[in-house]
Amino acid sequence: MLNENLLRARTQVVLYLGMAALAILMALQNVRYGLYDAFYIGLLMVPAWATGAALSWWLRNRPHHEQVHVTLLALALLASLYLVGIGFDAAAHWTYVLALLSFILLPLKTAFRLNAITLVLTAVALGWQAGFYDSIRYATSYALLAGLAGMYAYLYHHKTRYYVDQTHHDAATGAYNLRHLDFTLKQEVSRSETTGHPLSLIVLELDYFDQLLDVHGPNTAQDVVVALARKLQDMIRAGDSLYAAGNGRFYLVLPNTPEEGLLVIAERIRRMAEEADWPEVHSATVSVGCFTRPPGLTEDQTLRDIVDLALQQAQASGHNRVQLGQYVSPTAQ
Missing domain, CATH: 3.30.70.270 (Reverse transcriptase/Diguanylate cyclase domain)
Structure with missing residues (x-):
């Protein structure tokens, strides 16, 4: 029977391997259109996501290893900012995936902090490169997406804590069961x-x-x-x-x-x-x-x-x- 650590580790491994596969597909698509900077960045992210999958499985029985996820998500953010900075504005949309991943991989407070940093840095980079209108449009859509994802994650964690508490406690006395x-x-x-x-x-x-x-x-x-x-x-x-x-x-x-x-x-x-x-x-x-x-x-x-x-x-x-x-x-x- 799956315990919580094993189930979480398997979910993280699947997510990271999915991101690695997506990075490969994006890299191949970019090279077809001659976007070589995006191609190289995509190839760089493949081993990073694969490393995330390996570390998630290896550290599955250790209670706190979110620094691994923070490091990998920060690396992906820097890659997106680099591409936006050299004129590849579409790379800003990659951060939408990071918003969803952060609420799955990280504790809520850490995920909200990372999303706030992502929103500010990407909006500034996009405003510098593409103009104020594109920056505001991106910031609005990202804030809505991250806010909805964060609200769902909060409700999920709140309900999970409630059901875990009910599972572990005797209803009449409040003592553990x-x-x-x-x-x-x-x-x-x-x-x-x-x-x-x-x-x-x-x-x-x-x-x-x-x-x-x-x-x-x-x-x-x-x-x-x-x-x-x-x-x-x-x-x-x-x-x-x-x-x-x-x-x-x-x-x-x-x-x-x-x-x-x-x-x-x-x-x-x-x-x-x-x-x-x-x-x-x-x-x-x-x-x-x-x-x-x-x-x-x-x-x-x-x-x-x-x-x-x-x-x-x-x-x-x-x-x-x-x-x-x-x-x-x-x-x-």
Whole structure:
């Protein structure tokens, strides 16, 4: 299945290869009409676009490499300005393609800046070479095209962020959901194993949640769960993250947290629940299972299994308590 990085890389590769093919066709067309400067510029852009395709694929797993796209689009802009400067006014129309490419390849702010620079420089060059009327006509058409493309790109990114946010969050509590926990925990386990920094995980659950549902009903139970989520969000530190698992259960991922700090946080959570005044029910408690990843444990599911078992032990021991999970390395067995 395609992930976001792979899909983006494939789109960029197709665009760059398409631009390379277009540059070849334009170069051949220009040489037929004796426009040798445009022919040579077109040939120069072919390896540039091909390089863009290669780098887009090579850097597909690196989060920030827009400088590659900025460099190539700036090179194409300079090529267009050169041709306009020597009297080939039609080269100004090449920048329309750059406007569309910029909103596909670059972050929105960078794309708007590049388009503003393109508009000003090309309009000035065209005004110097062809006259004020041609410059104004170009600036108007380019501004309309870039504005429409930018508006569409903005709406697309806004909707994408909204749907991603809905995909990653639990609608009732605002906490992350279990799907995002799977993704985050894999990343944090890998980072912890690489850097050697401690990683801890907490799971907690409202005690006697089924009885709470039966006695007070789903609405009251939901109010208690939402209130608990808010209190947990207020307690966690920057860098920590909260995940809702349903039925009054939550997970907390705590990077850079050793076992001593983990136990302090877990006990604070237990005491907070015990002392809080909850909606309708007034009193409620939680059981807590917790664990700090030891070196060599690289399976995120094993980490979850350990804290889940610790939670079961806390509940079996009378509820309203903290239980530290245990891990036996396969090499020690």
